[in-house]
Amino acid sequence: MDAEIISVGTELALGQVTNTNAPLLAQQLATLDITASYQVTVLDDGRQIEAAVETAWHRADLIFVCGGLGPTTDDVTLKSTARALQTTLATDQAHWAWIQQTFRQRQIDLLAENIQQARYLTGGQPLANPVGLALGSWYDHGGKVVVVLPGPPAEFKTMLMRSVLPRLVAKYGQGRRITSRTLNFLGRPESQLMDEIEAATKQFTNVTVTSYVQPSQIQVRINVYDLSKAMAKQLLDAVTAAILTVERPFYFGTGDQCTLAQVVVDQLKRRQQTITGAESLTGGLFQSTICSIPGASNVFAGGFVTYAAWAKEKLIGVDKQVVDQYGVVSSPTAAQMAEKSRQQLNADFGLAFTGVAGPEALEGQPAGTVWLGLAQKGQPVQTKELHLAPYIGRQAIRNLSVQYGLQMVYQALG
Amino acid sequence: MDAEIISVGTELALGQVTNTNAPLLAQQLATLDITASYQVTVLDDGRQIEAAVETAWHRADLIFVCGGLGPTTDDVTLKSTARALQTTLATDQAHWAWIQQTFRQRQIDLLAENIQQARYLTGGQPLANPVGLALGSWYDHGGKVVVVLPGPPAEFKTMLMRSVLPRLVAKYGQGRRITSRTLNFLGRPESQLMDEIEAATKQFTNVTVTSYVQPSQIQVRINVYDLSKAMAKQLLDAVTAAILTVERPFYFGTGDQCTLAQVVVDQLKRRQQTITGAESLTGGLFQSTICSIPGASNVFAGGFVTYAAWAKEKLIGVDKQVVDQYGVVSSPTAAQMAEKSRQQLNADFGLAFTGVAGPEALEGQPAGTVWLGLAQKGQPVQTKELHLAPYIGRQAIRNLSVQYGLQMVYQALG
Secondary structure, three states: OEEEEEEEOHHHHOOOOOOOHHHHHHHHHHHOOOEEEEEEEEOOOHHHHHHHHHHHHHHOOEEEEEOOOOOOOOOOHHHHHHHHOOOOEEEOHHHHHHHHHHHHHHOOOOOHHHHHHHEEEOOOEEEOOOOOOOOEEEEEEOOEEEEEEOOOHHHHHHHHHHHHHHHHHHHHOOOOOEEEEEEEEOOOOHHHHHHHHHHHOOOOOOEEEEEEEEOOEEEEEEEEEOOOHHHHHHHHHHHHHHHHHHHHHHEEEEOOOOOHHHHHHHHHHHHOOOEEEEEOOOOOHHHHHHHOOOOHHHOEOEEEEEOOHHHHHHHHOOOHHHHHHHOOOOHHHHHHHHHHHHHHHOOOEEEEEEEOOOOOOEOOEOOOEEEEEEEEOOOOOEEEEEEOOHHHOHHHHHHHHHHHHHHHHHHHOO | OEEEEEEEOHHHHOOOOOOOHHHHHHHHHHHOOOEEEEEEEEOOOHHHHHHHHHHHHHHOOEEEEEOOOOOOOOOOHHHHHHHHOOOOEEEOHHHHHHHHHHHHHOOOOOOHHHHHHHEEEOOOEEEOOOOOOOOEEEEEEOOEEEEEEOOOHHHHHHHHHHHHHHHHHHHHOOOOOEEEEEEEEOOOOHHHHHHHHHHHOOOOOOEEEEEEEEOOEEEEEEEEEOOOHHHHHHHHHHHHHHHHHHHHHHEEEEOOOOOHHHHHHHHHHHOOOOEEEEEOOOOOHHHHHHHOOOOHHHOEOEEEEEOOHHHHHHHHOOOHHHHHHHOOOOHHHHHHHHHHHHHHHOOOEEEEEEEOOOOOOEOOEOOOEEEEEEEEOOOOOEEEEEEOOHHHOHHHHHHHHHHHHHHHHHHHOO
8 A cells, every 4th residue: 555755844955954754654554554655745835745745645644744733833733634535623622722721731832823723634533642832634535545744753753652542453464464574794796695685485385585685794684574474474485495505605694773893792792702903904992892782791892993903913912023024914824813813812812904094005005904713722723804985985995994893703703 | 846766676666765866866866956855666567667667757857766776687777768769779888798708707606687787878978887786877868867776875876976976966057056065063962053053043044054964963054045156165264253152162174974983093194103902792883884884994903892891901911900990981081091002102182081881881871871991192181971862772872972972082182
């Protein structure tokens, strides 16, 4: 089923505010298999709002009009929506009495315009607003539903969750049900990953697989349709297995919120092991990423940022002759940084980063050349060279280096 | 003038991703007095995109189509836009050769679909993408302009700033001319800052002042209208002076791209001074922020991440009895971390962070309690306590701690 979201607000049109209501609403609709196929943002302008509602009425079954329900003169949403629907406005007398009383109690001057906040679409029902003044409207007419909601995110969200979604479930809950699972990958270009996944999953029907590139990972979402919980799980498991048969080396976890840092911290915690870092080009970003996970103190006590060559020698104890002979951006330097920092902190793992963040080359090596070193107690040190594309820029090179470093740890953790 | 922004992406329609491109674009258009009166989000669906472009062609003068330029089969933006405009696609052979070469160098398999990323609208011009693979398109036809841009925010922003805005200024710059200046502040709540600025600037006419809250600062933009370059500068200078008369303690720099880290690195470089860091709750985020500035190696050699108390003692040499007596989250601990790390690196400045990132309290102190320490060669150590609001969350507490630390250095630099 198709829904349309009309967001009203000059501050949205001018880009002064990012619209967080529309994605929240779209997400919630998606769980009911309702797609917000059209999302429109318009100014606080009566004729624009009216035109947008008319257009939506012709192409969508479920229409949301969000924002512009305040008492000021530029809040014209409700009037314009009523005009487009060829209806009028009704006043909820009980709510109007409550507004008057609230203002009296808080000793705020009541304006004549405040009565607007007690109005709703005639022929529909008012929607209560537990966290603000303005009512919403639910207008079910001719096989279509129009919902009007206030713009402030806290009010929008509360009313969506408490009043609107239950009504939507009651009305449309019989429709198609989607069950989803998100798998996370690193280290494969999106086009190649998706080609291989498409080939690996083509025997399945009633399944769609989509991808989404994030700065630190590629998220692959599997959707299955109209199945009982148990059947959906079975099918998702089968599709996951088919995907992992080919993409296991690049996979690191399941779930929308899953990150490599979270996975690594969780695993280290479970194994009661610890990690430290020795960072050159990443300048503390790896350690900061670990510390962004609540409870990181269980697995991380501290580490080193050694940007200059002499700091690698002085703080970590890297041999000057290794740096002189092989260079800062080299496997032997990465290995010493990893092992000597691990020893100093008496940690189970030591992860080192040395390379060229750019924009300039270093020691004749182009931006994007990175050596990772991973020391593990009782194991030989591993190193790995990355050749990241210089054009992605300094921050992306630093960020991806951290993610590939985390992936090395993830793989070592088995 | 009216512009329309069409954002393409099923992930947007499903609310999996918040659209940050459209507000950025709308903001930039607003500076040229172009209003993004219509903003539409559609699925990765050829017919929908085509219909949206056709509708936009009838009601707007300037149309942006953003997202869906990847090589996968669900990326249909360019084809559908061409259909709506009754044109075809051309291939930029030089760019196609570059893509092939890049894939060869990086030893990634090239797919036939990748040629899509070298295509643009016939009759228009390709727009270079300095940070990604897919070209954009600039299509100027029949008094209207259609601009096609890729969706990944880093690519979108770079191309908007470098290629699109200069073209828009050249084409539409003759309208109302806005000259802007952005001032950056930290440490004052937005509502208070703007109330005070409004009072301080109310004698000026032909001026608007708007604010924009960013995670690390508040940006205040002064716009003046329809003045010659010299007159505009004079008025901007006068407004700036009036604002700084009241807000000087919170000001740190001018310009849209200005950050405290950039200002601090620039000033240290100019004075040929160096800095180091000793980080507990921030876990390397301060040093990583310094290293995010190209040329940071002139002012930063390395430093410490000391999350656990014993790491503060072992790596930096903080006295155990100071930690035992005053606690980890205390002025004396912050002072020792700053001074002893400064001495170890023989740096001009040492900046220390110790505090409670949350969610749990620490040593009986709530999340958001942070001690900053700043050591400066030949000066007494300064410390400063922050009480950040716990509800802003762990990452915002860590990020703001870094910014307030940078502000301490900025103020010490005079």
